[in-house]
Amino acid sequence: MIHQKLNEVKWGIIGCGDVCEVKSGPALQQIKNSSITAVMRRNSHKAKDFALRHKVPKWYNNADELINDPEVNAIYIATPPDTHMEYTIKAANAGKPVYVEKPMARNHAECIQMVLACKEKSVPLFIAYYRRALPSILKIKEIIDSGIIGNIRFVNVTLLKSLHPDIVGASNNPDNWRIFPEISGGGYFYDLASHQLDVLDFLLGPVIDATGFAVNQSQIYPAEDLTTGIFRFQNGVLGNGIWSFNTSTTSEEEVTTIVGSKGQISFPFFGNHSVTLKVEEKEDQIFKFNISKHIQQYLLQTIVNELTGEGKCPSNGVSGARTNWVMEQICKRIDK
Known part of the structure; x- marks a missing residue:
């Protein structure tokens, strides 16, 4: 996938909750050529609190405003899976690389729509299966x-x-x-x-x-x-x-x-x-x-490397979609 190389990855995080506190957020600040420019939560107080504690300059309570912030050039979607597809498509339409928490989506069909949306806009899509890089x-x-x-x-x-x-x-x-x-x-x-x-x-x-x-x-x-x-x-x-x-x-x-x-x-x-x-x-x-307590740092380093033209990330939308497909097959015969 061809995408313009970035000199610095300036992240915008949608859903700066628990997973971002230790596993991923600090790593984004520590990796060379990577920083967090803005965070978003629907609760403005919580968004501001995260931003102040992690020295992030901007916070929002609206995802569209973060996605369209001209100073943000990559989107990290750290919300529950029911909004992954929606935000991924919006980020792709804005021409910004996307990093999505796992599981990639609620079902395989949503994963495929995410992959196609990013492919159509030539936007890289990465999934937070960070164990691939441990x-x-x-x-x-x-x-x-x-x-x-x-x-x-x-x-x-x-x-x-x-x-x-x-x-x-x-x-x-x-x-x-x-x-x-x-x-x-x-x-x-x-x-x-x-x-x-x-x-x-x-x-x-x-x-x-x-x-x-x-x-x-x-x-x-x-x-x-x-x-x-x-x-x-x-x-x-x-x-x-x-x-x-x-x-x-x-x-x-x-x-x-x-x-x-x-x-x-x-x-x-x-x-x-x-x-x-x-x-x-x-x-x-x-x-x-x-292993570092910022456990996503190993994978995030490969993402920053790829976006700055210095490497390749092992976890992408295509591989993430395969995992959803397997889970769906295993759970087909479900008795509630």
Whole structure:
């Protein structure tokens, strides 16, 4: 995609909420040739408060005003998914590169409209699947590509979380948008499994077939709370996963295992950032990584690099749309 190279990326953030406080906002200020020029929230007081604390010169309570601010040349959409498509299309029409929080949208159809809108205006579209750029994930890719664990056979994803008080208590909280499918597209599966499935796309290539079941067993909130899925990658590797958000605390577990013909790699997504390598007739190796608390900085650096003509970002609208498609296939057979 051809887009005019920027000398400095001057960000405008739509939705400067919790994700921007530590994970992304400070990183945008620390990366060379990157700064935050303006932020927007519907609540003017909160927008002003964020701007003052993070030394941002402008704040708005209207997204259109931020998008059309001539001093802003790139848009970061950090709102819940139900507005991602709307704001992406507006940013594209304004000719400004777009960085969108994950999941990319509520469904695959919205993702496709976002991709087409940006393509039509020759505007880069990036998605906040920041784990693609983490040192731990790059180490896993290096191990796989080296062939040390042989030919990849299958992948197993396990994510079990209990119905602990903060989830139950949040079930009636309208700010907990993740549990309302009309806003998020699904429940915690869409919020957390999207990271896992996107990284597997990065490591092993696209999934070309998927199916599964999604149910709401506990009936605590509107979205599904248990999902199982099976999927097949383009290269013939098979995968399966279980995502449960209704277990007991004694059952909580989170691990992904990639099994090859000569060994395996296992790692968590949401705990520490260690990687365990097991190879036939060799002692297990554990790789540990200290990841910045501004965890999106690694991916954001690649975005700034691309926009300033110095590199390429590994997470874009096309790859992000694939992840939505896989989740949609897995959740097709849903019983509410």
